[in-house]
Amino acid sequence: MKCQKCDKPATFHITDLIDGKPNELHLCEECAHKFLAPSSDEAADVLPAMAGLLAQHLAVGETAEELARLDQVSCPVCGITFLEFRKQGRLGCPHDYVCFADELEPLLANIHGETRHVGKVPKFCARGAEQQTQLIRLRREMKEAVATEDYERASTIRDEIRKIEQDRESARH
Numbered sequence: 001m002k003c004q005k006c007d008k009p010a011t012f013h014i015t016d017l018i019d020g021k022p023n024e025l026h027l028c029e030e031c032a033h034k035f036l037a038p039s040s041d042e043a044a045d046v047l048p049a050m051a052g053l054l055a056q057h058l059a060v061g062e063t064a065e066e067l068a069r070l071d072q073v074s075c076p077v078c079g080i081t082f083l084e085f086r087k088q089g090r091l092g093c094p095h096d097y098v099c100f101a102d103e104l105e106p107l108l109a110n111i112h113g114e115t116r117h118v119g120k121v122p123k124f125c126a127r128g129a130e131q132q133t134q135l136i137r138l139r140r141e142m143k144e145a146v147a148t149e150d151y152e153r154a155s156t157i158r159d160e161i162r163k164i165e166q167d168r169e170s171a172r173h
Helices: 029-036 040-057 064-072 082-088 101-112 125-147 151-172
Strands: 012-018 021-027
Touching (some): 021 029
Antiparallel strands (some): 012 021
C-alpha cells in the first residue's frame, strides 16, 4: 500500500475519528511524523485544547494547580507518577488501580462503560497478583539499593525475590 500523501510505501495506518466516524490514513514514516507532530503554530492551538479535554475526561477539575498536584502523585509500589501514566497511557503495576482509583474510575467508565470487571479470573489470581505486586516493589527497591551502592541491602532483596519466585514456581507444579 502506498502513502496517501506521497508515493512511498505506507508503514503507518492511522484511524482518526472525525465527527464520530472513523477515517483511515495510510502514511509513510515521514508523512506520519508530520501528521502526528503538527507545526508549532498548529500545536499552539491544539495542545491547550487537548489538555483541557484530558482534564475533563479525567474529572480532575478546572484548575491547573490540581492537575499539577495530581501529576506528582506516585505509586508506592512501582513508582510511576500520574503524569507518566497520562503521557504513556499505561499503568506500571496492578496497585496503580488502587493508588489512582479516584482519577481512573471516570476514565474507565467513559472508555468501557463499566468500572467493575465481570470477565474470567485466573485460578491463582488473588495470590498471584499480590505476589506480582510484591515482586515489582522489591525489584524497584533492589534497583535503588544498587544505585545508592547499598549492596548488602540489594543482595538481601535479591534473595527475597528468588524465594518468592521459587514459591510461585513450586505452587504451579
